[in-house]
Amino acid sequence: MSGFRDRARTALADPLLQKALRNVPRGFIAKRAKAKAALPEFEQLREEASALKAFTLDNLDTFLATFVERAQTSGAKVHFASNTEEANRIVIDILKKAGVHLVAKGKSMISEETELNTALQRAGMEMVETDLGEYIIQLRDEKPSHIVAPAIHLSRREIEPAFRQAHTELPSDRQLVEKEDFVAEARSILREKFRTADAGITGANLLIAETGSTVLVTNEGNGDLSSTLPRIHVVLASIEKVVPTLEDATTILRLLARSATGQEITSYTSFFTGPRRPGDVDGPEEMHIVLLDNGRSEILAGPFSDILKCIRCGACLNHCPVFGAVGGHAYGGVYPGPMGEVLAPALHGIGKVSDIVDACTMCGRCAEVCPMGIPLPSLIRRWRMEAFRQAQVSPVQRLGLKVWAWLARHPHLYALAMRIAMPLLKFALRWKELLRRIPGLSAWMAERELPPPQGRTFTAMWKAARRKRP
Amino acid sequence: MTDGKDILARIRAARAGDPEAASRLLAEHPHGTIPAMARPADPAAALALFREKAQAAGATLAEVRSRQDVPDAVAEFLQRHGLPRELRVGRIDPAMPWETADLKVVVGAAEAADRTGFAEAFRGIAETGTLMLVSGPDTPTSINFLPENHVVLLRVRDIVGCYEEAWNALRADFGTSVMPRAVNWITGPSRTADIEQTLVMGAHGPKRLHILLLREGEETGG
Numbered sequence: 001m002s003g004f005r006d007r008a009r010t011a012l013a014d015p016l017l018q019k020a021l022r023n024v025p026r027g028f029i030a031k032r033a034k035a036k037a038a039l040p041e042f043e044q045l046r047e048e049a050s051a052l053k054a055f056t057l058d059n060l061d062t063f064l065a066t067f068v069e070r071a072q073t074s075g076a077k078v079h080f081a082s083n084t085e086e087a088n089r090i091v092i093d094i095l096k097k098a099g100v101h102l103v104a105k106g107k108s109m110i111s112e113e114t115e116l117n118t119a120l121q122r123a124g125m126e127m128v129e130t131d132l133g134e135y136i137i138q139l140r141d142e143k144p145s146h147i148v149a150p151a152i153h154l155s156r157r158e159i160e161p162a163f164r165q166a167h168t169e170l171p172s173d174r175q176l177v178e179k180e181d182f183v184a185e186a187r188s189i190l191r192e193k194f195r196t197a198d199a200g201i202t203g204a205n206l207l208i209a210e211t212g213s214t215v216l217v218t219n220e221g222n223g224d225l226s227s228t229l230p231r232i233h234v235v236l237a238s239i240e241k242v243v244p245t246l247e248d249a250t251t252i253l254r255l256l257a258r259s260a261t262g263q264e265i266t267s268y269t270s271f272f273t274g275p276r277r278p279g280d281v282d283g284p285e286e287m288h289i290v291l292l293d294n295g296r297s298e299i300l301a302g303p304f305s306d307i308l309k310c311i312r313c314g315a316c317l318n319h320c321p322v323f324g325a326v327g328g329h330a331y332g333g334v335y336p337g338p339m340g341e342v343l344a345p346a347l348h349g350i351g352k353v354s355d356i357v358d359a360c361t362m363c364g365r366c367a368e369v370c371p372m373g374i375p376l377p378s379l380i381r382r383w384r385m386e387a388f389r390q391a392q393v394s395p396v397q398r399l400g401l402k403v404w405a406w407l408a409r410h411p412h413l414y415a416l417a418m419r420i421a422m423p424l425l426k427f428a429l430r431w432k433e434l435l436r437r438i439p440g441l442s443a444w445m446a447e448r449e450l451p452p453p454q455g456r457t458f459t460a461m462w463k464a465a466r467r468k469r470p
Numbered sequence: 471m472t473d474g475k476d477i478l479a480r481i482r483a484a485r486a487g488d489p490e491a492a493s494r495l496l497a498e499h500p501h502g503t504i505p506a507m508a509r510p511a512d513p514a515a516a517l518a519l520f521r522e523k524a525q526a527a528g529a530t531l532a533e534v535r536s537r538q539d540v541p542d543a544v545a546e547f548l549q550r551h552g553l554p555r556e557l558r559v560g561r562i563d564p565a566m567p568w569e570t571a572d573l574k575v576v577v578g579a580a581e582a583a584d585r586t587g588f589a590e591a592f593r594g595i596a597e598t599g600t601l602m603l604v605s606g607p608d609t610p611t612s613i614n615f616l617p618e619n620h621v622v623l624l625r626v627r628d629i630v631g632c633y634e635e636a637w638n639a640l641r642a643d644f645g646t647s648v649m650p651r652a653v654n655w656i657t658g659p660s661r662t663a664d665i666e667q668t669l670v671m672g673a674h675g676p677k678r679l680h681i682l683l684l685r686e687g688e689e690t691g692g
Contacts, residue, residue: 023667027667039505039507082472179665211648212649219673220673239481248499251503264523282580
């Protein structure tokens with residue numbers, strides 16, 4: 001199979017992608033820093049959110065059962081799905097039973113996880129993504145490259161042909177230059193879809209046990225139109241999205257938008273509780289909530305359970321130097337970046353995605369910015385150990401790691417080896433250009449700067465410094 | 471197909487938990503840290519903060535002295551933006567004589583052709599300049615999202631500092647653990663940054679959000 005390395009190489013050589021990725025620092029990163037600085041209580045909230053989610057996971061059975069009971073009391077129908085196929089089957093059954101033809105869909109990472117779009121297509125239903133980013137990638141028949149900004153890898157130059165090809169009913173000489181042109185065109189096209197859709201499918205950022213409500217956080221308002229206008233509303237959510245109370249949801253919401261887009265809060269935060277009530281003149285006649293497990297109840301029991309605290313803000317992606325260099329598609333799955341490096345192996349097994357856990361420099365920025373305090377680098381390192389244990393690492397690399405481990409356990413030999421290697425390396429690096437041509441080394445050196453060692457080894461300097469002290 | 475019992479059983483097996491502590495948390499719903507900036511000293515400070523934050527989010531604001539003044543204020547907004555003198559409303563309030571301002575109002579859920587919707591907020595949250603609207607027979611949710619222009623009436627005395635105060639107000643009105651079908655926090659008009667991470671206003675929801683602050687002869691300063 002094509003691995004992370006191949007995809008990363010392609011990504012690094014793609015000038016349009018590289019240009020699009022250069023927007024991240026002045027966009028998400030700068031805005032988050034500003035938002036955090038404006039809230040002195042940010043760190044405190046972060047600790048509280050992490051602790052409250054830890055308590056929620058410890059008592060997930062109670063909170064999930066309470067959520068289900070109260071959602072049902074409000075008239076919502078709750079369905080459990082053990083795996084992705086089951087989730088899709090449940091959704092399609094709901095839609096078929098209700099005679100649905102057109103589905104307006106809000107952004108949902110769980111629907112990406114279950115590959116619902118393909119399943120709907122196979123079932124002969126028309127489905128239109130209504131989040132602008134998702135709509136763009138639907139037109140281009142692509143997968144999202146970022147969990148918050150699905151089309152972050154694209155620039156207008158690439159979006160324009162997709163719009164012209166899809167919106168043939170519009171005059172061909174229309175202007176598609178400014179960002180506003182694209183937004184206005186998508187708005188006008190999707191309005192008609194909202195009006196005629198029989199069902200809306202959305203995700204949920206949170207589920208509230210206390211009230212049986214689902215929470216939807218958006219800026220565009222597409223999720224609200226999808227869940228208000230059609231006669232059926234289906235919410236797709238994974239089981240760990242539950243929080244105990246409205247107050248707990250509030251604590252997390254104070255962190256979510258600040259961490260994601262640097263806003264204090266998004267334009268729309270909506271709390272839905274059941275279908276249309278007696279006397280109401282709008283709202284869906286049926287509300288369904290599909291709760292997906294897909295291995296999460298097993299993750300809960302294992303060493304990677306902290307990843308279930310994740311609120312999908314995308315801060316770890318935005319701040320990851322590897323993500324910033326190669327973008328989300330290189331990770332080859334639904335969840336990219338640091339959170340993906342922990343979640344994807346947990347969902348699919350390390351055997352299938354062992355190479356993405358190498359996409360980390362252990363710089364620690366992700367853990368620093370994670371609003372839920374998830375120790376991402378430690379979890380990634382743990383997956384590397386797991387990959388090694390399960391023999392998912394190539395024989396050459398295995399041998400190298402074993403030699404290094406043996407050497408590291410024998411400090412005298414290690415020091416000796418370093419003393420010999422260092423001058424040799426320094427000498428060899430005088431002919432860097434020559435080294436670049438050696439097969440095997442050339443690829444490695446093409447993307448790396450190897451500075452020649454300066455002076456003595458660290459241990460030698462350390463010893464000398466200690467001798468100087470009285 | 472599963473009824474969830476197996477999933478819940480797996481969860482229970484994974485973590486012992488403390489059902490009593492969990493139930494207590496649900497019943498007591500303690501709040502976390504409320505940022506200092508979300509605790510304005512008095513109603514005047516709350517109003518000032520609400521104004522500042524709502525404006526920063528892209529909303530416009532105007533003041534009205536009574537419900538009777540609302541139709542004129544709405545007419546002025548429509549005129550300023552060259553909009554037709556038509557309005558979608560959730561209910562007819564005899565205290566708001568729309569006909570005096572020569573406005574055509576239609577009652578009910580919003581429709582695609584509606585240009586402007588009018589709604590009343592349940593609370594205003596100063597912390598982020600957020601409007602809290604709740605659904606009901608007289609307050610259809612579609613009005614908040616479908617028309618391009620959204621005019622919202624907010625009583626100044628309904629402005630609270632933080633989200634937690636708004637939840638308590640909701641619990642007081644609707645009952646503990648009971649929610650209206652839809653509760654919408656609305657902060658500024660609709661927007662998107664999905665194209666090259668640059669903010670563009672007016673994605674799918676309203677392009678304009680205009681807030682009418684109703685003073686109703688209260689003693690609030692500002």
